Amino acid sequence: MVAVHTRERLTVTQAGGSAGAYVTGLDLSRTLDAAEVMGLRAALLSHLVVALPDQTMTLDDLERLTDQLGGRDMTPFVKPLDGRPFVIRILKEPHERLNFANAWHTDLSYLKAPPSFTLLYCLEAPPYGGDTIWANQYMAYETLSPGLRDTLLQTDLIHSAGSAYGTGGYLDSVKGKMSTVVEPSKDAYREETHPAVIAHAETGRAALYANPVYTSRVAGWSQAESNGLLQHLYRHAVNENFTWRLSWRKGTLAIWDNRCTQHFAMNDYQGFRREMVRTSVKGSEPQRAA
Numbered sequence: 001m002v003a004v005h006t007r008e009r010l011t012v013t014q015a016g017g018s019a020g021a022y023v024t025g026l027d028l029s030r031t032l033d034a035a036e037v038m039g040l041r042a043a044l045l046s047h048l049v050v051a052l053p054d055q056t057m058t059l060d061d062l063e064r065l066t067d068q069l070g071g072r073d074m075t076p077f078v079k080p081l082d083g084r085p086f087v088i089r090i091l092k093e094p095h096e097r098l099n100f101a102n103a104w105h106t107d108l109s110y111l112k113a114p115p116s117f118t119l120l121y122c123l124e125a126p127p128y129g130g131d132t133i134w135a136n137q138y139m140a141y142e143t144l145s146p147g148l149r150d151t152l153l154q155t156d157l158i159h160s161a162g163s164a165y166g167t168g169g170y171l172d173s174v175k176g177k178m179s180t181v182v183e184p185s186k187d188a189y190r191e192e193t194h195p196a197v198i199a200h201a202e203t204g205r206a207a208l209y210a211n212p213v214y215t216s217r218v219a220g221w222s223q224a225e226s227n228g229l230l231q232h233l234y235r236h237a238v239n240e241n242f243t244w245r246l247s248w249r250k251g252t253l254a255i256w257d258n259r260c261t262q263h264f265a266m267n268d269y270q271g272f273r274r275e276m277v278r279t280s281v282k283g284s285e286p287q288r289a290a
């Protein structure tokens, strides 16, 4: 018999002033009904990041939820799990010093159509530390000066995975030191151009779309000119007032919206193990905000 869940059971509790909510009342080991998916999406669009604690999920459950939110997408340059081409493992063992994603970024912004959402499920959490922090990029845009906002509305930025995943890039240089299995490639140097300010595909709100891992320069500007503007944007975009931080426990699933957030994985749990599995939901090509 298929269990039926009603939307009334879904409770959304705001957890931060700039982003973040806890969603309870859903059992993710079962197929959500249409009303529950709608409720979860609504929570995501309002709060940008949602955390669903105390879930017991298999990889099938994670993939099914990913499909229900819009369909699975590949994660280039990270080795997927055997037999699960859409699932990656993010793992730091107790003896390792480096962790994965210890820099502000928006997932896969170097793709033509980056993922709309990311799902990250915690299989093992350290006793302290290892939090993930998100920053609200609607706020980042809205708090720039009117003059810079106007300029950015007409600006394109170049994105590439090269400095992270390119042959000879950062992750290539440290890949023997991390259990998260990366696959550096010369293909990572491929460039994609996106507007500096995008209109969120569902809410229509304008969000800053620049991140220090994947944005490489301003279209039509020299690298030196680009660096000045981009460094300013990167600092501004992650102002503490725009952020929310999640302390993980085994069984927590977080889902975030890549069209209006950046995130950062803390590396402050030396000597402990942290293991997560991650999927991405197919997105669309970012469009310029008006």
Ligand code: SIN
Binding pocket: 090, 100, 101, 120, 131, 132, 263, 264, 265, 266, 276, 278
């Ligand atoms: C990621 O950026 O996908 C990983 C975030 C984390 O491990 O907290």
